[in-house]
Amino acid sequence: MNSTILLSTRNLIFLYLGFSLVYILGLFIPLMQNDSAQHASMAMKMALNSDFLNIYKGEAPYLDKPHMHFWLAALSMKAFGVNAIAYRIPAILCLILGAYSTKKLAELLYDIPQVGHWAALVFLSAQGIILSAHDVRTDAILTGFVVFSIWQFVVAIKKQTLNASVLAGLGAAIAFSSKGLMTLVIISFCVFAYLLYSREWKKFFTPRLGLSFLAFVLGLSPVLYAYFHQFGMDGIKFILLGQSVSRMTGDGFAANNSDYLFFFHTLLWVFLPFSLAFYFGVFARTKTLIKEKFRKQSGVEFLTLGGFWLVMFVFSFSQFKLPHYLNGLLPILAILTASYLITLAKNPSSQSLKILWYVQIVVIAFCLFIVGWLSLEFTGVKNVPLWILGAGLFAYLLYSVFSSESLLKKYLFNSLLLSIALNVYLNAQFYPVLTTYQGSLTLAKYVTDSGIDKREVHMLEGSEYWAFDFYTKQNTARVKSSDLKVGDLLVIDQKSLETFSRPYTILKTQVDYRITRLTLPFLSSESRPGKLSKMLLVKVE
16 A cells, blocks of 8 residues: 555544534624624625725725635625625635645645645645635735736646646736735745756747736736726825735835744744644755755655745845734645655654654643633633534544554544644634624624614714624714714714714613634633623613
C-alpha cells in the first residue's frame, strides 16, 4: 500500500460530510457586528434600491472596499430574500471554489496520491476559513478567487492552454474586485515564486500572458466603471493604488499595529489545527532550500514556500493589520502543510511527527476543557440534538486518539476531526447564544415582532447599529437629537442615553455587549453582569 494513502474512501466521505455540516450550521448564526452586519446592510440597500452602481455605508458614500462582495450578496438577496443565509451563500460558494482549487493546485504541484484531498481538508479545517464563512466580510470571496487564479496560472504555464490563461486573468480580476491590490500581491508573488524555481519563464512570457492581462482588464472594468460613476477619477485612483498604499502606511486608516511579527503569531490560531505542522514544514523546507543552494530538485516546488515568505514580508510592514488579511494566503499554506505531512509518511518514526502528535494531544485536551467550561458557564445546551451530535463527535475523537492506527494517520485524521467537533459546538451552541447579547439584534427582533412601524424608528447621527438595520430590513434614518419630533422612537445605547437631552420614555431595554471582543469576565457567569451594557428603544416625549 502506498504510504501516502492514509485516508480511506470512508474516511474522506466522513470528513467532507463533517465539514459540510460545520459550514451549513454557520449559515444560521445571526450576523455579528461590526463588519459582517455592516456589509450585509450595505448589500441589502443595493438589493432593496436595485442600485448596484452606488455603494453606501448608511447614508454616506463608501470609498473603501470594492464592490464585488456587495454585488454578490445583493444578487443573492434579490434571489432568496433579505436574510443572513442569502447574505452568506456567495461566501460559501467561493470557499467551495477555494477548496476545489486548492485540491487541484496541490495535485498539479505534487504528483502524489491523496495530496489534493489532504490539502483541501487542511484548508477547510483552518479556523480563519471557518470563521470567514459565517462572519462574512470580503475575505471568503477573495480567498476562493485568489487560489483559483494561481491554479489557473500554473495550468497555463505547464500546459499552455488558452482557457487557463483567460480564467487566470478573470480570477485575478474578481479577487481584486473584492479586496483591492493586496489580492494581486498574493497571486503575483506565488506565481513569481513558482517561476523562480521551475525556471519556466519562456512558458510564461508568451502571447497567452497578454490574453490573461486582457481578461483581467475586462473582468475589472465593471468595478472601475462603478467607481467612476460614483466618485469620478478619484474613485479609480483610490482603488487602483490609494486603498492598499493607505493600509500599508496607515494613512487614513488609523495605524493599528506596528508589530512586525503580528501575522506570524496570528497564524497560530488562524491556521488551527495545523499551525504547528505548517511552521515545521516552513522551516524544514527553508533549511533544505538553503542547504541545496536553491538548486532545482525533482519533485520539489517553491510556489508555496516562496509565496509565503514574500507575502509575509510585505504584509508585515503594513501599519494596518488584521487577522483576516491572511485568509487569501491560507490555501497556499494548506498545500505546503499537506505536502510536508506526506514527507513524514515516508519516515513514520520521525521525531517531528512525534512532537506534532504529542502537542496535538495537549490541544485536544485543552479544547475539551474549553468546550466543557463554556457549556457550564455560558451556553448550557442550546440545541439538544446538535449537542448530542457534538458530544458524539468528541467521544469518537477520544476513541480515535487511542486507536492502533499509524501515528501520521492519527495525527491527520484526529486533527481534522477535532476541527469538525469543535466547530459543530461553536456554530450550533456557542455563537447562537453569544449573539443574544447583541442588543441591536435583539431590539430589531422586538421591533419586528411587536408590529412597530419601523419608519418611526430613528438613530442618532453617527450610530452604527448595523444588525438593527439588517434585521429590520431598512436603513434606519440617522438624525440629530434636535430634529426628533415628539412621538418618534429612538434606538440608543446606554452611554449615549446619559447625554441625551430630550425627555423620553423607555419602551424596551436589552442587554448589550461587543461580542467580537470576548473576555473571560464576560464568559464567566459570575462576573458577566458587571460587563454588560444596555441597548434601549425610547419614545421621545
